[in-house]
Amino acid sequence: xxxxxxxAFETDARAAGFDEAxxxxxxxxSVIDTHSHPFDANAVVTQGEMWLTCDGRTRHLLPGDTFTLxxxxxxxxxxxxxxxxxxxxxxxxx
Numbered sequence: 001x002x003x004x005x006x007x008a009f010e011t012d013a014r015a016a017g018f019d020e021a022x023x024x025x026x027x028x029x030s031v032i033d034t035h036s037h038p039f040d041a042n043a044v045v046t047q048g049e050m051w052l053t054c055d056g057r058t059r060h061l062l063p064g065d066t067f068t069l070x071x072x073x074x075x076x077x078x079x080x081x082x083x084x085x086x087x088x089x090x091x092x093x094x
Contacts, residue, residue, distance in 0.1 A: 006021070006023060006087055009021060009044065009087050009089070010089075013042065013089030016042075016089070017091060018040075018042065018089035018090060018091045019039075019090055019091055019092050020089070020090050021087065021088065021089045021090075022087070022088050022090070023085065023086075023087055024043075024085065024086050024087075024088055025083065025084075025085045026048075026050070026077075026079040026083050026084045026085070027079070027083050028079065028080070028081050028082055028083040029079060029080070029081060029083075030077075030078070030079040030083065031076075031077070031078050031079075032076065032077040032078075033076060034074050034075065034076050035074070035075070035076075036071070036072050036073055036074050036075065037069065037071060037072075037073075037090075038071055038072070038092065038093070039071050039090040039091060039092045039093070040068070040069065040070055040071050040090070040091040040093075041067075041068065041069040041088050041089070041090055042066070042068050042088070042089045042091075043066065043067055043068070043086045043087060043088035043089070044064070044065070044066045044086060044087050045061045045062060045063050045064065045065050045066075045067075045084060045085070045086045046063055046085050046086060046087055047063060047082075047083075047084060047085040048063075048079065048080050048082045048083050048084030048085060049061065049062050049079070049080035049082070049084060050077060050078065050079050050080065050084045050086070051076075051077070051078040051079075052067055052075060052076070052077055053075060053076040053077075053078075054069070054073060054074070054075045071092075071093055
């Protein structure tokens, strides 16, 4: 996954079959309770920190860390005192 620039990340994501790439920014100390998405996600944290919980396992993610989620995967998100930014590629099921 290319994390040198968002443009390179987006180019790589589209070449890998993802439909879109977005910059997601979260406010400090945000908490997102259990939910799921109708798309696959492949992301890289670029600023701040977050905690991602899937299947009872929590990962603490910092800049440069990556995560993937398959569509329909229940998960929780929590963001640090500076909030967080990540780049995410999304692939919608067809």
